[in-house]
Amino acid sequence: MVDIRADVAIPAAEVPDVELYHPKSWITKYIFCQDAKVIAIQYSMTAIGIGLVALVLSWLIRLQLAFPGTFSFITPDNYYQFITMHGMIMVIYLLTALFLGGFGNYLIPLMVGARDMVFPYVNMLSYWVYLLAVLVLVSSYFVPGGPTGAGWTLYPPQAILPGTPGRDWGIILMLISLILFIIGFTMGGLNYVVTVLQGRTRGMTMMRLPLTVWGIFSATVLALLAFPALFVACVMLLLDRVLGSSFFMPAIVQAGEHLKYEGGSPILFQHLFWFFGHPEVYIVALPAFGIVSDLISTHARKNIFGYRMMVWAIVAIAILSFVVWGHHMYISGMNPGFGFFFATSTLVIAVPTAIKVYNWVLTLWRGDIHLTVPMLFAIGFIVTFVNGGITGLFLGNVIVDVPLSTTMFVVAHFHMVMGIAPILVVFGGIYQWYPKITGRMLNETLGQIHFWITFLGAYAIYFPMHYLGFVGVPRRYYELGEAAFVPPSAAALNVFITIAALTVGAAQIIFFFNVIWSFYRGKIAGSNPWKATTLEWQTPETPPGHGNWGRDLPIVYRWAYDYSVPGADEDFLTQNQPPARKPLRQAGSV
């Protein structure tokens, strides 16, 4: 151990306190609130609420695929609206909002030792603009023609041409909603980044940050730079639709009639969309990486293996994620040279990702593993992410992607890697931090039941789906009809998948029951139920009070992973615990 005594550099007084916002009434305390912790809850509840809509949509999609022709209310138009809204809600309005707006808002100030975000007012605005975006999205269900059915990628020209469901109003509302979301996110994102940069308490260097903060921080930087691409694409598509410009729309003859469009480029939209779309995968994955690292370390009572390498890997993944967007466009007719480039960059990104997986496994290796519910979800994530990631290596190669690109294999791949995997982390994170947020523990037994049904059920859904893809079952189809190349067994498999999907969906009721029941009846948690080292568990009050830290900000003396420390009173040392006056006993003398 190296004891650092940089007395000269330490300011004599406490870090100058920021002027803290103080709520004056019930409305400014719980509704128009500038406290990041309340904003986090608002973000989370809105995201989960709209996510439930997307969950129900997925049931309807599955019902149609398993029992085509049985449900009269699922028309082809409805079906395309379901898949579009399901995809968009899950990726943008649930996962992005929940990881960054929810976990980011709650954890960043607490983990870096700040009283609040640096721009609390802008932070509050961020939530309200997000809510507005969600409301605009939902409103598309109540306009003539319903929401857009263009597919979640909204590819022109078909997205805005007559014949596509929701062409009149749905697509306009979707684009406006996305634009609002991006504006709202940018407000929040500035807060997350600047708080990590400038709001850290005394002693909290970047290399002492928990990996959760590194993950959320890097993902926010990615999002701030990548969302403008979606913004540009949305604005230009909106103009094409509303004013009749031809940014993306080529000359088109429809039903014998020349449309007014001329010379636009649909490929340009794809470039812009995927320039956002690929970093989006990591906007969701990086916070998950960070959270999982902390869960594993805490519940295996071991310091994270290769902390520096974990940080470097996060940074490397963030940078590389901007040069792989073309692998979503292999079948767009791109230059084979570009295909080679994008295939190579895609495979290269597997290296830092694999480093992270090895480090998680090595952290578990010979650890004092406690199979608590958060730990189960974290381990479930690692397995799922590896499975989904490996099929990503298949699809990253042009030659493999071309035949598989329009099949269910792709659906199975991305649901494993950026659907199930991050959702498992969301659950793990909620089981982990719920005691801090509410002061009560979630019920362990219900949590275990919830985990096993969700985890095994997810595999029952998506493993068979890979096989469907291999035999050539196409994605995006309303019904298969008489396709000679699809064996009859595919229909039986579809029924099996649908039953699994309905079961997993229904199992979430256990989770919601647990959350509500435990809020009133759960075991009192105390301030640090998991015996964790990071600062959020060291608040004077649980749940943390206004301003988080009472009178004095915490001072950080060590990194975030001092678990199983030889000679320590307990098996861990918190970040704000000063170095022992006399040296700790060596491991051999214990």
Next chain:
Amino acid sequence: MNIVVLFFAVLAVIAAWWLSHQGITTKPWLETGEIGDTGASPFPPAKIGLGVFLAVVGSLFALFFSAYLMRMNMLEPSVAAGASLPAPRILWLNTGLLILSSAALQWAQIAARRRERESLKVGLLAGGGCAVAFLVGQLIAWRQLADAGYLVTGNAAAGFFYLITAVHGLHLLGGLIALGATSLKVWEGVTMEEAQTSVELCAVYWHFLLLIWLVFFALLFLADPVRGGSGLVALICRTF
């Protein structure tokens, strides 16, 4: 997408420089004790916030420019000649106004540092006035183009011109609101120390918007299939 990749490469260099100052090669598990320097910047959060925001705005415009050039490069040779846009001459005047506006705010910033309240007021007024004049000039340019028959529909270059000038104008409008609030504070007599940061933030934002405008103004000519149709200019244009 070359402009975007280039812009991101610049950001990556800045990020690398920043990371190199965060001790990312240290071994935090070996170091216990107080560390006085956390690697945070000595600048106030507002300035760092503006810096991050400008990276986002820069990314937005880099993407618009990339889209513009890609769209112009994708034109069939037969329609390329018709896609040319006669840039209204008033744009030269507007460019001058925006440069003046930026210079005036630079003057205001220096005045704030020297604690010269009257010079500061002159700088703020001139900066705001020139910016408003620039926006009016842009509207006149729109009107002239529309009168000449170049509408959002039909002509690709015109579509991008309207779109990018509108987004740029909206950003300037947002800046004017901040500038208005700052001016109000100065006229109400806040201390010069308090005014200084706000004025500095406005000045930096203005310089950045000027830079974006100059790049776009240059692109208007470079990307034009008629004027930029041959030689070195076309080569640069095709490369980016």
